[in-house]
Each structure stands twice: as structure tokens, then as C-alpha cells.
Amino acid sequence: MTDPAAAPAGPAAAGGLEVVGLSVRITGRTILDDVTFTVPPGRRVGVIGASGSGKSMTSLALMGLEPTGATVSGSIRLDGTELIGMPERERARLRGAGIGMVFQEPGTALDPLRRVGAQIAEPLRLHRGLDRRAARAAATALAADVGLPDPESMLRQYPHQLSGGQRQRICIAMAMAGEPAYLVADEPTTALDVTTEARILELFERVSAGMLFVTHDLAVLSRIADTAVVLDGGRVVEQGSVASLLAAPQHPATVALVEAARATARRTGGAS
Ligand SMILES: Nc1ncnc2c1ncn2[C@@H]1O[C@H](COP(=O)(O)OP(=O)(O)OP(=O)(O)O)[C@@H](O)[C@H]1O
Ligand SMILES: [Mg+2]
Numbered sequence: 658m659t660d661p662a663a664a665p666a667g668p669a670a671a672g673g674l675e676v677v678g679l680s681v682r683i684t685g686r687t688i689l690d691d692v693t694f695t696v697p698p699g700r701r702v703g704v705i706g707a708s709g710s711g712k713s714m715t716s717l718a719l720m721g722l723e724p725t726g727a728t729v730s731g732s733i734r735l736d737g738t739e740l741i742g743m744p745e746r747e748r749a750r751l752r753g754a755g756i757g758m759v760f761q762e763p764g765t766a767l768d769p770l771r772r773v774g775a776q777i778a779e780p781l782r783l784h785r786g787l788d789r790r791a792a793r794a795a796a797t798a799l800a801a802d803v804g805l806p807d808p809e810s811m812l813r814q815y816p817h818q819l820s821g822g823q824r825q826r827i828c829i830a831m832a833m834a835g836e837p838a839y840l841v842a843d844e845p846t847t848a849l850d851v852t853t854e855a856r857i858l859e860l861f862e863r864v865s866a867g868m869l870f871v872t873h874d875l876a877v878l879s880r881i882a883d884t885a886v887v888l889d890g891g892r893v894v895e896q897g898s899v900a901s902l903l904a905a906p907q908h909p910a911t912v913a914l915v916e917a918a919r920a921t922a923r924r925t926g927g928a929s
Contacts, residue, residue: 706888774812
């Protein structure tokens with residue numbers, strides 16, 4: 658099974674973000690238990706599951722940003738490089754350049770004391786080597802890409818001067834600025850109205866990065882991802898193509914998610 662010569666050709670052979678047997682324990686409690694999945698290069702994989710099922714913990718563990726005191730075991734390989742056990746200095750270097758993340762809480766990622774433009778420009782300078790002027794132009798273009806009105810003046814604001822949805826879009830622009838090979842997006846559109854959400858989803862579809870996309874919205878899931886992982890109580894209970902998960906869910910947790918989505922669609926008159 659570990660014989661590389663026996664590995665099938667195809668996307669997996671080219672690396673990917675490979676998570677094998679990932680477990681996270683915090684003060685004796687198992688938060689993630691033997692989580693295994695792969696994000697092939699350039700592909701988008703969805704993560705669904707009820708509140709508290711471990712979606713954000715999985716995202717944070719991929720970034721090496723699990724809470725202090727957590728014990729992480731298993732393997733996370735980024736195009737063949739093992740991340741678990743990697744010295745923090747090296748791991749920090751990969752954040753932004755190797756794997757970018759959009760956090761569920763946009764507040765966590767932003768420095769309250771710095772203008773948002775400087776925060777988007779930083780990965781542009783660090784990871785893309787742009788000079789100050791080029792970084793400012795690229796930051797303005799990114800702010801426009803995420804649909805922020807009047808990007809130049811928006812970039813001069815401090816985080817507290819923006820709305821929650823504007824902050825969320827700044828975080829998306831920041832995560833994309835380093836042009837990482839992989840993106841972890843944890844419910845990146847929850848603070849946005851439907852029009853803005855549609856625009857951001859188009860942007861995610863255009864990005865060539867491999868993506869782990871956490872969502873509770875099955876319509877968003879089927880739009881953005883071909884395959885998905887279902888979490889329940891910190892375990893992967895089902896994974897496969899989004900079409901088959903939605904059409905023929907097998908595990909009770911998946912059945913519950915699909916039925917709840919259908920009931921909401923019926924109530925709101927939406928199609929599902
Ligand atoms: N810092 C922490 N310390 C201890 N336990 C934590 C911590 N953060 C999260 N947990 C626990 O880990 C479990 C998974 O939480 P997680 O945030 O990953 O859920 P989630 O699937 O992202 O939920 P939601 O849909 O509400 O965002 C929960 O039981 C939660 O209580
Ligand atoms: Mg979460």
C-alpha cells in the first residue's frame with residue numbers, strides 16, 4: 658500500500674494536500690478522530706457537517722493553527738512534504754504561500770491596528786516579491802475582484818471601520834494575495850448577501866488553487882465542489898462525489914443534512 662510504484666497515475670501521483678489519520682485531542686477529549694481525505698492539486702473539495710462536527714478544527718489543523726495544548730497526530734502532506742512535526746518557523750513560512758486560509762471569523766485574521774490595504778499588500782510583497790507601488794496596485798485590484806466598492810478608499814480603512822461582510826471580503830483578498838497552491842476556506846461567504854456571495858463564488862471558481870471549502874449550504878457545495886467529505890462528531894462518515902452524496906446519502910448524518918436543506922428549500926420556495 659505504501660509502495661509508490663503501485664500508486665495509481667493521475668492527480669494523486671502529482672501530490673495534493675493529503676490528510677491521513679488526522680486526530681486532534683484537547684485536554685483528553687478527541688475532537689478529530691482519524692480524518693482522511695485528499696485535495697488533489699487544482700481541485701475543490703467540500704466539507705460539510707453539523708455545527709460542532711469538526712469542520713473548523715480540520716481547517717485550523719491543516720494550517721498548524723490548532724489551539725495551544727492540542728495534540729495533533731497523523732499525517733498532513735503538502736505536495737509530498739509532511740507538515741506535522743515541521744518546525745513552527747518553516748510551517749509559518751508555508752502559511753500564505755503554500756496554504757492560504759479564509760477563517761470563519763473574519764476578525765481573527767485581521768490586525769485591528771493596521772489599515773486593511775497594508776494587510777493585503779503584505780503577502781503580495783512577501784510571497785510575490787512586488788515592490789510597494791506594485792503591491793498597492795495589486796491590492797486595489799484584489800479589493801475590486803472581491804466586489805468592494807471604491808477599493809482605494811476602502812483599503813485606507815482600519816478593520817473596525819468596515820462591515821462584517823466587507824471584512825470577510827478583505828480576508829478573502831488576503832488569502833488569495835499570496836497565490837497559494839492550496840486554499841482552506843471556512844464558510845467564507847456566510848456574512849455576505851446573495852449577490853455578493855455569487856460574485857465571490859465565481860472568484861473561487863476562477864482560482865486555480867486546490868481548495869478545501871467548508872460550507873453548510875448544499876447549493877453552494879454543489880456549485881463549488883465535485884467531491885466532499887462529511888464530518889460527524891470529528892470523524893469522516895462519508896465521502897465521495899457531491900452528486901451522489903446529495904442524490905443518495907448513505908450515513909444518517911448526511912441524510913439529515915440533505916433533508917434539512919430540502920425542507921429549507923421547500924419553505925423558501927427555492928429549488929433543490
Ligand atoms: N479551542 C478549543 N478548545 C477546546 N475545544 C474546542 C476548541 N475549539 C473547538 N472545540 C471543540 O471542537 C469541536 C469541533 O468544533 P469546530 O469549531 O471544528 O466545529 P464546526 O464543525 O466548525 O462547527 P460550526 O459549523 O459551528 O462552525 C466542538 O465540539 C468544539 O466544542
Ligand atoms: Mg466552524
